[in-house]
Amino acid sequence: MSDSPENKPVTPSSPASAPASAPGPGTAATSAVEPPSRWRTTFNEIIGGSVMISILAVVLAIVAGGILIALTDENVQKASVYFFARPGDTFAEIWKSVSGAYVALFQGSVYNFKRPDFLDQIKPLTETLTFATPLIAAGLGVGLAFRVGMFNIGGRGQMLIAAACAGWVGFTLHLPWGLHLVVAILAGVIGGGIWGGIAGLLKARTGAHEVIVTIMLNYVAFYLVSYLLRTPVLQAPGSNNPKSPPIDPTAVLPDLLGPKFNLHLGFILVIAATVFVWWLLNRSALGFKFRAVGINPNAARVAGIDVKNMYVYAMLISGGLVGLAGVFQVLGTVTTGFSSGIDAGIGFDAITVALLGRSKPWGIFIAGILFGAFKAGGFAMQASQGIPIDIVTVVQSLIVLFIAAPPLIRTVFRLPDPSKPKKPKAPKPAPVTREAVAAK
Template structure:
C-alpha cells in the first residue's frame, strides 16, 4: 500500500473522533449553558426599564435601542461574574476573592447531594428523596453536635458520621423496599420526604431537638467542637466542608470507575436482566446503592448543620438542595467530575444572582429561569444538535465497503 493511498479505517476513526468531540455529551452541556445564557440575556433585556424606554424610539434611534440592550445584558452578566468569581472594585484581596468563596460555599452541599443522586442514577434508580435524607442526616448530626460533649476533632467526626449514618439509613429504606417488594423508588422516596419533614418538624417542638426555654421550632446552637472550621479565616464563610465535598467526589469516581462494586452498579444500571444472568445480585446492588447514595446526600445535610446553620437549624435546613441535586446530577450526566462542575456553576449562579439583582435591578427569578433552561436543553440533546447542526456520534454508520473490481478479483 502506497503512502498516498487513503486508509478507510483511519479515516473512519478520525470521523468518529471528530463527531464525538463536536457532538458528544461534553459539548452538548457547554452549548446548553451558552444557549440558556443567551435566552437569559433576552429576558434581561425585555425586563430592563432602559431597554423598554429605548424600544419606544426604535424606529427613530435604532442604535440607541441596541446600545441599551447591550448595556443591560453586559451589565447583568458582569455583575453576575463579580458576585460569583472576582470583584476588583472591593478593597483588599480577601474581599475581592470573597465572591469565589461564596460560590464554593453554596456549591459545597450541592456537590455531596448531587453525587448521591447521580450514583443512584448510574444504578438505574431515581433517588428523589434527597430532601428527606438531608433532613434526617441534619437532625442526627445536629443532635450529636449540641448534645454530646467530646474533644475537638472527635466531636466533629462523630457528628459527620451520625449524618452519614442517618442519610444512609433513610436512603436504605427505599433500597430495601425496592429489592424486597418491588416498590417504585420514586414513590417511596417522595413519601419518605414527607415523613422526614414532619418527623423533624415534630422533634423540633420536643426536648429532643428544640432549644431549651425556646418556643420556636429551632435547635440549640452546635458546640464549637463540632463546627466545621473555617478554611481561609473568619472573614470568609468558606469552611473545610469544601474539602469533604472534593474528597466525596474522588470517592465516588473511584467507586464507580475503579472498584468491582462500581462495575456491578453500572452493569445493573445498564441492564438489570443481563446483570442477573451474569450472576450479579441485583437486589443486593439496589440496597447498597441506596445506602451509599443516602450517605452522600446525608453528608450534605451534615455540612449544612455544622457549617452555615451552626447557630441552630429548623425544618427548612435542606434549603431546596435535595431537589437542586437532581438538576445538578442531570447536568453533570451522573459523572462525579461532571457533577462537581455543575455544582460550581449553580453555586456561581446563586452567589452572583444577589449582586446582579442589587446592582442592575435584574429579578433574581431570571437566574432560576436560566438554570431551568439549562436543564431543559441538557435533557434534549437532539434540540441542541439541531440548533447548532452538530453530528450525532451514535448515528454514524460505517461506510459500506465497495465490491471488488474485476481486476482485484483476478489478482486474488
Template sequence: MSGTTPGTNDAARPGEQLPRATGPLMAHDTPPPPRANVFVKELLRGSAVTTILAIVLAMVVGGILIAVTDENVQEAAGYFFSRPADTFVAIWNAVYGGYEALFRGAVFNPRGADFAAQIRPFTNTLGFAAPLIAAGLGVALAFRVGLFNIGARGQMLMGAIFAAFFTFNLDLPMWLHLPTTMLAGIIGGALWGGLVGLIKATTGAHEVILTIMLNYVAYYFLLWMIRTPGLLQREGTNQPISAPTPETAQFPDLLGPAFPALDWGFVIVVLVTLLVWWIIERSSLGMRLRAVGENPHAARAAGISVKRMYIYAMLFAGGLAGLAAMNQIQGSVTTGFSGTIDAGIGFDAITVALLGRSRAWGTFAAGILFGALKAGSFSMQAQGIPVDIVLVVQSLIVLFIAAPPLLRTIFFLPKSDAEKAAKARAKAAKKAVSA
C-alpha cells in the same frame, strides 16, 4: 481464414480479463474519511460539547429575559423607530451588566479593596457548591444503578435530625465532636435512603413513590421535633428552631475569617468525590452496581444479587445526602436550623447529577457551576435583576442537556448513529405505509 471480425470475441479469449473498473462512482474505491474529520465529528457528538452548548444556549435565553425585564430597555423600545440605536445600547448595557454582576459575585470582583475581597466571590462559590456536590453525588450514584432517587431532601433532613439529636448535647473536644457529628448525619441519611432500597428490594415498590413520600415524612417529623420542648426545640423559646451547632462541631474556616463561606467541609467533599469515583469506576462493588444499572436481568443471570445492590446504592446515596446536610449545619447554618435547612439542595441535586452525566467528576464540576450561579445571583439581584432569571437559566440547562437532538438541530451538529438509525426506520415505515 474464418469470417469472424477480429476483436469480436476478445472478451472471451482465455487468459485475458477486462481491466477493473475504477473511479469516484465505485463505492468500494471510496477512500476513508480523514482521521481529523472523524475526530472532529466524534468530538461534536460528545457529551462535553453538548453540555457546553447547553450552558451557552441557556445563557443566551437568560440574556433575552434580562433585556426584556429591564426598565431602560422597555423605555428605549417605546421610541424604537425614531432612535433604534438607543434600544440596542440599552439591551447591551442590561445584558452585559447582568452577566458582569454574575461574574463579579461568583468568580472575581475587580472592584474589591484588596486581593482578599477580590477573590472572596470564588470562595463563596465553592462554599455554596459543597452541599450541592455531596447531594448530587448521591443522586448520580443511584442513577448509575438504575434508581431515580429524588429523596435527597428527606435524607438531608433525617441526617440533620440524627446529628442534632444524638451529638449536639455531647461535651467533647473538637477533634472528636466534629467527626462524631458528621458521622451521625451521614448515618441518618444512609438509614433513610437504605429504607427505600430495602422496601424496593423486598416488595418491588417504585423508588420514586417511596422517596417522594419519605420526603414528606422526614419534613413533618423534623417540624414536630423542633416544635417539641425536650427534643430539638431550642431552650427558652417557642419558635420552631433547633439549638445552635456547638462550636466544637463546626467546620473551621479553610482560609481564615476573611473567607467565611469556605470551610473544611469543601475539602471533605473533594475527598468524598474521589472516593465515589473509585468505588463506581474502579472497585468490584462498583462493577456490580453498574451492571445492575445497565441491565438488572443480565446482572442477575451473572450471579449478582440485584436486591442487595439496590440496598447498597440507596445506603450510599442517603449517606451522601446526609453529608450535604452536615455541610449546612456544621458550616453554613450554625445558629440553629428549621424545616428549610435543606434550602432546596435536595432537588437541585437532581439537576446537578443530570448535568454531570451521573459521573463523579462531572457532578463535581456541575456543582461548582450551580454554586457560581447561586453566589452570583446576589450581585445580579443588587442591580435589580430578578433572581428568578438564574433559576430559569438552571432549568434551561437541564432541559437542553436532556434533549441532545434539539441542541444538534439548533447548532447544526452531526447526528448520532442512533438518531440516523431512527430516522432511517421512520423513513422506511413511511414508505411501507404509502405503498
C-alpha cells in the same frame, strides 16, 4: 468532429449495455469505499459528545436568560417604544442590561475587580465554593443512584434527617474537639444513608418504585423534623420557635481561610467524597456491579449479580452522600441552630447538578461549582442591577431542559451525532462504452 457511434456511452437502459459492476477491458475499476479517518471520527465524538452537549446547553441557557433580562428591563422597554425611529437606543439598552447583569454575576461569584484588597476581590470565589459544597455532595448521591438505574429524588428528606442527627449530636453531646466533629458527621451520614436505604429496601423486597417512595419519605422527614423541633428533642430550651440550640464550637466545621471567609472544611471533604465515588464506580468490584445493573438489570441477574442487594447498597450510599450535604448545612453554614428549612432546596437542585454532570463524579463536581456560582452571583446581580433572582432559577431550569433534549442542541449548533456516523458515498461507476462491451 462528432463522436462515432462505437465510442458513445451506453446508458443502463440500453439492451447492449452490461452491468456497471462487470469488470472487463476498458472498464474503470470501481474504487473501494474508504471509511472516515480516525481523526475525523474522534473529532465528531468530541463535538457531538455528552460533554459538548452539556457545555452548549449552559451557553444556550445563558443566551435565553439574557433575552429574559432584556425583556424585563424597564429601560429597554422604554427605548423599544421608539424603536423604529431610533433603533440604536434600544440595542444600546439591551447591551447595557444584559452585560451589566452578567458582569455582576461574575463579580459576585468569581472575582470582584472593583474591591481594593485582593482578599476581598477573591471572596466571591470562596462564596461560590461554599454554595457548591453541599450541591456537590448531594449531586454525587443522586448521580450514583442514576448509575444504578434508580431515580433518587428524596434528597430533601435525606438531608433533613442527616441534619437532625448531626445537629442533635452537635448540641447534645459534649466531646473533645475533633472527636465531636467526627461523631457528628458520621451521625448525619448514617442518618441520611438509613433514610435512603428505606427506599432501596422497599424496591428490592416489594418492587415499590423508588420515585414514589422517596417523594413520600420527603414529606415524612419534613413533618417528623418539624415535630421534633417543637419538642425537647431538638427545640432550644426556653424557646417557642421551632429551632434547635446552637451547635457546640467543637462540632463546627473549621474555616479554611480564616473567619473572614465562609469556606469551611466541608469543601475538602467533598473533594474526598468525589474521589471516593470515582474509585467506587470505576475501580471497585461493587462499582462494576452497580454499572452492570444500571445498564441492564436482567443481564446482570443472568451474570450472577444480586440485583436486589445492589439496589439496597446503592440507596444506602446515595442517601449517605446526600446526608453529607445536610451535615455541611448544619455544621458549616448554619451553626446558630437550624429549622425545618435547612435543606434550602438543595435536594432538588442536586438532580440538576447530577444531570449536568452526566452522573460522572468529576462532571458533578464541576456542575456543582457552576451552580454554586449561579447562587452566589445571583444575589449580587439582584443587589447591583435590580434583576430578579428568579432569572437565575430560569437559567438553571433551561439548562435541565436543554440537557434533556440533546437532539435540540445538535440541531441548533449543527453538531454530528456520534451514534449515527455518516456513511461515505460510494464513487459513481465509470460509464460503459460499446468498445468495452464488444471486447468482453
